[in-house]
Amino acid sequence: MAQQITVDSFRTLFGTDEEFAVIDPRPRERFVQNHLLAASNLTPDRFETELAWRVPRTDTRCVLVDDGGEDADAAAAKMSALGYDQVEILAGGVEAWRASGAPLFSGSSVPGKAFGEFIEKSCATPSITAAEFARRRETGSAPLLIDSRTREEHESYCIPGAVLCPGAELVYRVLPHAGDGREIVVHCGGRTRSIVGAQTLIDAGLENVCALENGTMAWQFEGFELEQGNDQALASPAPAQLGAIQERARAMAETWYIDRVSSIPAQEVRTRYLIDVRGRDEYENGHIRGSLHVPGGHLLQNVDRYLLVRNAIVILIDGDRVRAITTAIWLRRMGWRRVFVFSLDDDKSNLEFGPGPLPSPLEDRDLDPADHADAEELLARNRAYLEWEIGLIDQLPGEPSATYIERA
Numbered sequence: 001m002a003q004q005i006t007v008d009s010f011r012t013l014f015g016t017d018e019e020f021a022v023i024d025p026r027p028r029e030r031f032v033q034n035h036l037l038a039a040s041n042l043t044p045d046r047f048e049t050e051l052a053w054r055v056p057r058t059d060t061r062c063v064l065v066d067d068g069g070e071d072a073d074a075a076a077a078k079m080s081a082l083g084y085d086q087v088e089i090l091a092g093g094v095e096a097w098r099a100s101g102a103p104l105f106s107g108s109s110v111p112g113k114a115f116g117e118f119i120e121k122s123c124a125t126p127s128i129t130a131a132e133f134a135r136r137r138e139t140g141s142a143p144l145l146i147d148s149r150t151r152e153e154h155e156s157y158c159i160p161g162a163v164l165c166p167g168a169e170l171v172y173r174v175l176p177h178a179g180d181g182r183e184i185v186v187h188c189g190g191r192t193r194s195i196v197g198a199q200t201l202i203d204a205g206l207e208n209v210c211a212l213e214n215g216t217m218a219w220q221f222e223g224f225e226l227e228q229g230n231d232q233a234l235a236s237p238a239p240a241q242l243g244a245i246q247e248r249a250r251a252m253a254e255t256w257y258i259d260r261v262s263s264i265p266a267q268e269v270r271t272r273y274l275i276d277v278r279g280r281d282e283y284e285n286g287h288i289r290g291s292l293h294v295p296g297g298h299l300l301q302n303v304d305r306y307l308l309v310r311n312a313i314v315i316l317i318d319g320d321r322v323r324a325i326t327t328a329i330w331l332r333r334m335g336w337r338r339v340f341v342f343s344l345d346d347d348k349s350n351l352e353f354g355p356g357p358l359p360s361p362l363e364d365r366d367l368d369p370a371d372h373a374d375a376e377e378l379l380a381r382n383r384a385y386l387e388w389e390i391g392l393i394d395q396l397p398g399e400p401s402a403t404y405i406e407r408a
Contacts, residue, residue: 001073001076002064002072002073002076002080002087002088002089003088003089004088004089004090004091005063005088005089005090005091006091007090007091007092007096007097007100007102008100010063010090011100011102011400013061013063013310014038014310014400014401014403015400016311017311018061018311019057019060019061019270019271019309019310019311019312020060020061020062020063020309020310020311021040021054021055021060021061021062021063021308021309021310022036022038022039022040022062022063022065022308022310023039023040023042023055023062023063023064023065023075023308024036024039024040024041024042024064024065024066025041025042025043025044025064025066025071025072025074025075026041026043026066026067026069026071027043027071028041028043028108030067031108032106032107032108033106034067034094034098034104034105034106035065035094035104035105035106035110036065036094036097036102036104036105036401037103037105037110037111037114037399037401037402038111038310038400038401039065039304040054040304040305040308041108042054042308043075044071044074044075044078047075047078047079047082048082051079051082051084053292053357054306054308054309055084055271055308055309056267056271056272056273056309057267057271057309058082058083058084058085059084059085059086060084060086060271060309061086061088062079062084062086062087062088063088063089063090064076064087064088064089064090065089065090065093065094065097066089066093066094067093067094067095068092068093068094068095072089072090072093073089076089101398102398102399102400103395103396103398103399105392105395106388107388107389109301109302109304109305110304110392111303111304111334111401111402112192112300112301112302112303112304113191113192113301113389113392114392114393114395114396114402115192115300115334115402115404116191116192116193116195116196116301117191117192117195117389117390117392117393118393118396118402118404118405119195119196119199119333120191120195120199120211121393123199123202125195125198125199125202125210125211126198126209126210126211127194127195127198127210127211127212127213128143128185128210128211128212128213129213129218130212130213130214130218130219130221130222130224131222133145133185133212134222134224136183137161141183142161143182143183143184143185143208144163144177144182144183144184144185145159145161145162145163145185145187145212146162146163146164146165146170146174146184146185146186146187146197146234147159147162147163147164147165147187147188148165148166148167148170148186148187148188148193148194148196148197148297149164149166149167149188149189149193149297150166150295150297150298151164151166151233151279151280153189154230154233155228155229155230155231156228157216157226157227157228158187158216158226158227158230159187159212159216159219159224159226159227160225160226160227160230162187162230162232163232163233163234164230164231164232164233164234165233165234166279166295166296166297166298167193167196167197167200167295167296167297167298167300168277168295168296168297168299168300168323168326168327169234169279169296169297169323170186170197170200170201170204170326171200171201171204171245171248171249171252171322171323171325171326172236172237172245172320172322172323172326173234173235173236173237174201174206174234175204175206175237175241175244175245175248176237176238176241176245177234178201178206181207181208182208183208183209183210184198184201184206184208184209184210185198185209185210185211185212186198186201186209186210186211186212187211187212187215187216188215188216189215189216189217190214190215190216190217190382190385190386190389191211191213191214191215191386191389191390192300192301192389193297193300193301194211194212194213194215195211196297196300196330197211197297198210198211199211200326200330203252203329204248204252205248214386217382217383217385217386220378220379220382221379221382221383242320245322246320246321246322249321249322249325249326250321250325252325252326252329253321253325253328253329253341256328256329256332256333257332258325258328258329258332258339258340258341259340259341260321260340260341260342260343261315261340261341261342262342262346262347263346263347264288264315264342264347265313265315270311270312270313270338271309271312271313272312272313272315273292273306273307273309273312273313273314273315274288274290274291274292274315274317275291275292275294275299275306275314275315275316275317275327276288276291276292276293276294276317276318276356277294277295277296277299277316277317277318277323277324277327278293278295278317278318278319278323279295280293280295280355282319283355283356284353284354284355285353286344286348286351286352286353287317287344287351287352287353287356288317288342288344288347288350288351288352289350289351289352291317291356292306292356292357292358293355293356293358294306294358296316296323296324296326296327296330297327299327299331300327300330300331300334303331303334307331307336310401311337311338312338313338313340314328314331314336314338314339314340315340315341315342316328316331316339316340316341316342317341317342317343317344318341318343318344319343319344319345320343320345321341321343324341324342324343325341328340328341333404334404335402335403335404
């Protein structure tokens with residue numbers, strides 16, 4: 001039977017350099033009701049297919065958290081059978097955590113969304129309402145509207161006239177279009193990728209950039225229609241443009257102390273995540289053996305899903321480093337200390353081809369309005385969702401895993 005760890009001892013882990021993972025093995029419907037911000041939801045029925053890439057080293061310290069039932073015990077037994085020998089259970093589970101004065105969170109993908117709210121507040125990221133954006137469009141001074149979600153989400157539905165540019169691609173693709181002083185508005189389905197996307201371009205030195213407040217949800221609140229099947233996307237930079245973009249990315253990397261590696265370190269010393277942040281076609285046409293395909297914007301929004309082991313090494317891979325640097329900066333600002341970038345141009349000797357082991361981001365797309373026949377019910381759900389997301393910032397003080405709050 002797994003040993004228990006007290007709340008006080010567990011809390012001290014967040015101030016150390018020790019590797020550890022926090023796993024909530026309860027069914028998803030119970031997890032989303034109340035959970036620790038640091039916890040990743042992984043049910044035992046997925047251990048055999050997912051645990052090896054979420055917690056690659058079997059000697060990693062793993063803390064299981066449930067609500068005092070039998071979920072943690074069952075998960076501990078299954079992890080032991082799979083060779084994980086440093087498994088503990090948080091004594092008293094989520095209720096003991098709450099009783100200690102620490103917050104519990106509802107919902108999913110909370111760490112990324114809470115961080116987005118923190119960025120908006122700490123950076124004063126500018127925004128524009130859907131009504132004001134529509135008014136400017138009617139006057140003929142339409143800003144360039146960028147959808148920072150995935151291709152699957154964009155083609156499923158978007159604001160009419162938006163062009164696709166996933167979040168980690170913004171510095172890579174937008175800079176060639178920013179020379180004429182045209183205003184740029186970044187949108188997503190709700191808030192997080194709009195905020196982080198706009199702030200990314202601002203940090204890259206662009207002016208006249210803002211986020212569309214509350215994204216496509218706000219567009220619907222105003223009674224405006226969405227469109228489906230939009231396949232318009234910003235093109236990759238021409239070879240003649242790439243040098244200036246790389247130089248801008250290098251300057252940003254120096255500001256945030258992002259280092260490059262010219263070879264991939266071994267897994268034996270410390271957990272190592274290899275994340276390829278390029279587009280799906282690029283990844284399938286050749287990627288480092290063992291790397292996972294997670295576009296950068298999707299990684300940031302779902303960091304609790306992909307980077308489960310804290311204090312691990314994270315190596316972000318692309319061809320020219322621009323997208324990897326963009327993503328690495330945001331991970332560094334989230335509190336990930338060992339983040340590096342690797343270019344495939346440095347080593348193409350160990351490539352494999354085809355899709356990776358992870359599902360398409362299509363499975364994680366935003367709530368599609370076409371899935372709901374009752375428009376009023378959908379709007380009510382969206383309003384409740386936005387109230388929840390905006391309120392996350394007020395829950396962060398005192399949360400030990402939100403180390404960026406302490407540095408602000």
